Amino acid sequence: MFRLVALLSGFIFGVGMMVSGMTDPSKVIGFLDVFGHWDPSLVFVMGGALLVFVPGYFLAVRRQKKPLMADQFCLPKTRKIDKKLIGGALLFGTGWGLAGLCPGPAITAIGSGALPISLFVISMLVGMRLVNLFSASSNRTLAAER
Template identity: 85%
Template sequence: MFRLVALLSGFIFGMGMMVSGMVNPAKVIGFLDVFGQWDPSLAFVMGGALLIFVPGYFLAIRQQQQPILADQFCLPQTRKIDKKLISGALLFGIGWGLAGLCPGPAVTAIGSGALPISLFVISMLVGMRLVNLFNTSSNRTVAAER
């Protein structure tokens, strides 16, 4: 049941990305170009998503002891703003601004077969792997120093 709900959720998410235009890099770059010919339409997409998410999130957290299809909620354990968070946010923002894509819409758009989107997703996966390798080796170094 969990996998079916995950598949359905991913399908709905992907359809929303396509209908809203978030898989179109030109539309995203138009949204990010606040000092040029700014396209505010994606602000409405994000606002609409927040109007649904925020009340649902707080309702679920307050009303339920655990999720319907999982043993527990997977919530962040810290609210600390550190170098890792800031550098990740900067990298994400720079990538989004340069490519006009972020991971969700990029994975959705890979079905288009467009070479730039495929290269973006491949680069994203390589970057994720490198970060994972770096974090693993950093953790080993810290453990060895103890």
């Protein structure tokens, strides 16, 4: 049942991204180009998403002991802003601004068969693998130093 709910949720999310234009890199870049030919239409998409998410989040987290389909809520354990968080945000924002895609919309748009989107997803997967490799070797080095 969990997998069916996850599949249905992902499908609805993907359809929403396609209908809203979030999978169109030129639309996203137009939204991010606030000092040029700015396209504010995605503000309404994000605002609509927040109107649904925020009340649902607070109702669920404050009134439920656990989610319907999981053993516990997966909430951040820290609010610390460190170099890794800032670096990751800068890298994400730079990639989003240059490519007009971020991971969710890119995975949704891969079904279009467009070569640039496929290259973006492949590059993203390679980058994720490299981070895992470097993180694992960094953690082994730190453990050995102790």
